[in-house]
Amino acid sequence: MKLDRLLARHRRMGRVAARRALAAGRVRVDGVIVRDREREVDRFRAVLLDEVVVQGTEQARYLMCHKPAGWLSATSDPVHRTVLDLIDAPAREELHLVGRLDRASTGLILLTNDGRWSKAVLSAANKVPKVYLVETAEPIAQGAAEAFAAGFWFPTEQAFTLPAKLEITGDRNARVTLEEGRYHQIKRMFKRIGNRVTSLHRIRIGELDLPADLPEGAWRELTPEQVRLVTRASARFPAADTCNSSTPPNPSAPGHAACPC
Numbered sequence: 017m018k019l020d021r022l023l024a025r026h027r028r029m030g031r032v033a034a035r036r037a038l039a040a041g042r043v044r045v046d047g048v049i050v051r052d053r054e055r056e057v058d059r060f061r062a063v064l065l066d067e068v069v070v071q072g073t074e075q076a077r078y079l080m081c082h083k084p085a086g087w088l089s090a091t092s093d094p095v096h097r098t099v100l101d102l103i104d105a106p107a108r109e110e111l112h113l114v115g116r117l118d119r120a121s122t123g124l125i126l127l128t129n130d131g132r133w134s135k136a137v138l139s140a141a142n143k144v145p146k147v148y149l150v151e152t153a154e155p156i157a158q159g160a161a162e163a164f165a166a167g168f169w170f171p172t173e174q175a176f177t178l179p180a181k182l183e184i185t186g187d188r189n190a191r192v193t194l195e196e197g198r199y200h201q202i203k204r205m206f207k208r209i210g211n212r213v214t215s216l217h218r219i220r221i222g223e224l225d226l227p228a229d230l231p232e233g234a235w236r237e238l239t240p241e242q243v244r245l246v247t248r249a250s251a252r253f254p255a256a257d258t259c260n261s262s263t264p265p266n267p268s269a270p271g272h273a274a275c276p277c
């Protein structure tokens with residue numbers, strides 16, 4: 017939300033008074049005086065008018081989990097165990113999943129309470145790569161990499177898949193990199209070349225690798241640097257150290273890692 021709008025709602029002070037307060041240098045965002053009424057402020061910014069809190073600091077949270085097979089990528093389900101059931105963190109019900117893995121798939125899955133960040137990770141326009149290790153039932157055909165790069169027409173979505181990278185690493189093994197996430201996408205792509213996926217494991221999102229020491233079913237908080245690694249490749253979601261915000265980068269503030277601008 018724009019800063020003048022947020023202020024205008026505060027005790028119904030209205031837009032005119034809000035803009036005057038901004039021009040007079042009475043407004044601080046994360047401790048820094050801001051005069052720009054157009055400044056976008058998400059709910060993780062602390063906003064003060066003089067010494068009065070207009071918006072407090074809600075902490076942005078970023079987690080990774082090593083999803084085991086058999087757990088559903090959901091926050092609740094009447095039948096199946098869900099990824100959220102694996103997270104024994106306080107206020108876990110405020111978290112949502114950043115994308116999905118099929119129930120049988122394993123590997124890296126992210127959770128957050130920051131909708132802006134999850135949108136940035138998932139938007140195909142941002143080209144955040146997701147890397148998977150795949151095992152197939154049949155030997156992988158010559159020409160499969162070209163087919164993946166050319167894209168497939170998915171009639172259900174009435175869309176072509178974006179170019180995907182297929183690196184054949186063994187007779188029935190490959191590494192696949194996607195920059196989008198359509199329903200059962202890798203399984204459907206292999207089906208189109210007459211093969212079947214028998215195992216699918218996600219090892220990387222953006223530049224963040226699933227840590228070798230994070231066992232199946234375990235989770236941990238992302239460090240600010242890891243939050244940055246996820247979206248670093250995205251031109252539309254710059255890392256904090258490249259953002260144009262006048263707020264000085266503060267790597268110890270979890271929300272800032274995802275850039276406030």
Ligand code: URA
Pocket residue numbers: 116117118121199200201202203204216
């Ligand atoms: N593609 C699939 O088919 N399944 C997943 O879980 C992820 C990508």
